[in-house]
Amino acid sequence: MNITSAQSDRIIAAAKAKAIEIAIPMSIAIVDEGANLKAFYRMDDAMLGSTDIAIKKAKTSRLFNINSGEIGKQSQPGGDLYSIEHSNDGLITFVGGILLKNHQGETVGAIGVSGGSLKQDEEVAAAGAAAL
Amino acid sequence: MNITSAQSDRIIAAAKAKAIEIAIPMSIAIVDEGANLKAFYRMDDAMLGSTDIAIKKAKTSRLFNINSGEIGKQSQPGGDLYSIEHSNDGLITFVGGILLKNHQGETVGAIGVSGGSLKQDEEVAAAGAAAL
Amino acid sequence: MNITSAQSDRIIAAAKAKAIEIAIPMSIAIVDEGANLKAFYRMDDAMLGSTDIAIKKAKTSRLFNINSGEIGKQSQPGGDLYSIEHSNDGLITFVGGILLKNHQGETVGAIGVSGGSLKQDEEVAAAGAAAL
Amino acid sequence: MNITSAQSDRIIAAAKAKAIEIAIPMSIAIVDEGANLKAFYRMDDAMLGSTDIAIKKAKTSRLFNINSGEIGKQSQPGGDLYSIEHSNDGLITFVGGILLKNHQGETVGAIGVSGGSLKQDEEVAAAGAAAL
Numbered sequence: 001m002n003i004t005s006a007q008s009d010r011i012i013a014a015a016k017a018k019a020i021e022i023a024i025p026m027s028i029a030i031v032d033e034g035a036n037l038k039a040f041y042r043m044d045d046a047m048l049g050s051t052d053i054a055i056k057k058a059k060t061s062r063l064f065n066i067n068s069g070e071i072g073k074q075s076q077p078g079g080d081l082y083s084i085e086h087s088n089d090g091l092i093t094f095v096g097g098i099l100l101k102n103h104q105g106e107t108v109g110a111i112g113v114s115g116g117s118l119k120q121d122e123e124v125a126a127a128g129a130a131a132l
Numbered sequence: 133m134n135i136t137s138a139q140s141d142r143i144i145a146a147a148k149a150k151a152i153e154i155a156i157p158m159s160i161a162i163v164d165e166g167a168n169l170k171a172f173y174r175m176d177d178a179m180l181g182s183t184d185i186a187i188k189k190a191k192t193s194r195l196f197n198i199n200s201g202e203i204g205k206q207s208q209p210g211g212d213l214y215s216i217e218h219s220n221d222g223l224i225t226f227v228g229g230i231l232l233k234n235h236q237g238e239t240v241g242a243i244g245v246s247g248g249s250l251k252q253d254e255e256v257a258a259a260g261a262a263a264l
Numbered sequence: 265m266n267i268t269s270a271q272s273d274r275i276i277a278a279a280k281a282k283a284i285e286i287a288i289p290m291s292i293a294i295v296d297e298g299a300n301l302k303a304f305y306r307m308d309d310a311m312l313g314s315t316d317i318a319i320k321k322a323k324t325s326r327l328f329n330i331n332s333g334e335i336g337k338q339s340q341p342g343g344d345l346y347s348i349e350h351s352n353d354g355l356i357t358f359v360g361g362i363l364l365k366n367h368q369g370e371t372v373g374a375i376g377v378s379g380g381s382l383k384q385d386e387e388v389a390a391a392g393a394a395a396l
Numbered sequence: 397m398n399i400t401s402a403q404s405d406r407i408i409a410a411a412k413a414k415a416i417e418i419a420i421p422m423s424i425a426i427v428d429e430g431a432n433l434k435a436f437y438r439m440d441d442a443m444l445g446s447t448d449i450a451i452k453k454a455k456t457s458r459l460f461n462i463n464s465g466e467i468g469k470q471s472q473p474g475g476d477l478y479s480i481e482h483s484n485d486g487l488i489t490f491v492g493g494i495l496l497k498n499h500q501g502e503t504v505g506a507i508g509v510s511g512g513s514l515k516q517d518e519e520v521a522a523a524g525a526a527a528l
Binding site: 179188204208209217218223224225250 | 298299324326327328329341342344345346347348350351352353355
Binding site for chain 4: 034063065077080082083084086088091
C-alpha cells in the first residue's frame with residue numbers, strides 16, 4: 001500500500017501542531033512506499049539546513065524499514081554499518097525518521113523531521129506518525 | 133521579504149484546487165527568497181517524475197527572477213543561453229515555474245508545477261501565484 | 265501492484281532470448297513501481313555504456329508512465345519538454361524503455377534496453393514486456 | 397580475464413539459493429573486471445536501500461582487489477584509510493563484498509550482497525563466489 005495525500009495531510013498537520021506546541025520551527029518530510037518525496041513543509045524560521053535533513057531522514061527510514069536512529073547506532077566507528085551514510089546518495093542516521101505503517105501493519109512510507117534537538121525531532125515525527 | 137508558511141499554504145491550496153478543477157494530478161513546489169525548498173505537495177496519481185520537475189521549475193524561476201519558460205526561449209540551440217540547463221544542479225526551462233511577488237511587488241519566492249500539459253502546468257501555477 | 269522477482273525473471277529471460285535471436289548483445293534493466301532498480305543483466309560483449317542507458321530508459325519510462333521514446337519526441341529543440349533530460353538525475357528519452365503493466369492494466373514497473381540500434385532496443389524491450 | 401554472463405548467472409543463482417535457505421531476502425550485485433555493473437538481482441521484500449549497498453560493496457571490492465570488509469578495518473577514525481568512503485562516488489566498506497577469482501587465480505570481478513546481518517550478507521556472498 002502506498003501513502004495517500006489524505007494521509008500525508010493528516011500526518012503533516014499533526015507534526016506541525018506538535019512543533020507549534022513545543023515552539024520549535026521544524027522541517028517535515030514525507031516519502032512514499034518507493035522512498036520518493038510525497039510532501040514537504042518547512043515552517044517559518046526553521047533552519048535552512050533542516051530541509052535536506054528531514055528529507056534524508058524520511059528516505060533513510062523507508063530504505064531500511066526502520067527508524068533512522070536505529071541505523072545510527074550501528075554506523076558508529078567500529079560498528080557493523082560504519083559509513084553506511086555514503087550509500088543511497090546520502091543517509092541521515094540519527095533520530096527523527098520514523099516508518100509509517102497503516103492499521104494493517106503495512107508500510108506505506110516514512111516521515112522525517114529536523115529543526116530541533118534530537119528529542120524534539122523525534123517527538124514531532126512520532127506525533128506525525130501517530131496521526132496515520 | 134521572504135515567503136511565509138501562511139502564504140505558501142494559500143498558494144498550494146489554490147494550485148491544488150485548480151488541479152482538482154481540471155482533473156489533473158500535479159506536483160506543486162514552492163521555493164523561498166533564497167531558492168530553497170519551502171513546501172512541496174505531490175497529489176495522488178501525479179507522475180513520480182513530476183516531483184523533481186516541479187521543484188526545478190520553481191528554483192529556475194527564482195534563480196533567474198523570471199518565469200521558467202522565459203529561460204527556455206533563450207536556451208534553444210543557437211540561443212544566447214544555450215545549455216544553461218547544465219548550471220545550478222539542473223534547470224527546467226519550460227513553462228510552469230512562476231515568480232511569486234507580494235503586493236509591494238517584492239519577490240518572495242517562486243512556484244513550480246508539473247504533471248499535466250504545459251498549458252495545464254502554467255494554469256495551475258498561475259492560480260497558485262494569484263493567491264499570494 | 266509492484267513487480268515480483270518471478271515476473272522480472274520472465275521478462276529478462278524473454279528479452280535475452282530476443283537479443284540472442286537477433287544476435288545483438290544487450291543490457292536489460294527492470295525498475296519497480298517506485299522506479300527503483302529491481303534487476304539488471306548485461307550480456308557478454310554489450311557495450312559498457314549500455315548499462316546506465318538501459319537503467320535510465322527504464323526509470324524514464326516509469327517516472328512519466330510512458331515509453332521513453334515518447335518523451336524524446338517532445339524534448340527536441342523547440343519542443344514542449346526541451347531539456348527535460350536534466351531532471352531526475354538524468355533521463356534517456358529515446359526508445360527502448362517500456363512501461364510494464366499486468367493483466368489488470370496496473371503499472372508494476374518498467375523495462376529499459378540498450379546495446380543495439382533503437383529499433384533493436386525497442387524490439388528486445390517489447391519482447392520482455394510481452395512476457396509479463 | 398573478465399567475468400562472463402554464464403559465470404555471473406551461476407554466481408547469482410548460488411547466492412540466491414543460499415539467501416532462500418537462510419530465509420533472508422537479499423540484493424545481489426556482480427561487477428566485472430572493470431568494476432562496471434554486470435548483473436543485479438533484488439529479491440522480493442529485500443530492503444530498498446540494499447540495492448545501492450550491494451552494488452557499492454561489489455565495486456569497493458573490485459576497486460581495491462580485496463573483500464570490502466578489509467577496507468573497513470583501515471577506514472576507522474585514526475586508521476590509515478580514514479574516510480576513504482568519500483572516493484569513487486561512495487564506497488561501502490563493511491563485509492559482504494567479495495573478490496571473484498577464476499580457477500587460475502585471476503580476478504574476474506566481484507560480488508556484493510546486502511539485506512541481512514553482516515554475517516548473513518557474507519555467507520550469501522561467499523556462496524555466490526564459490527560457484528564461480
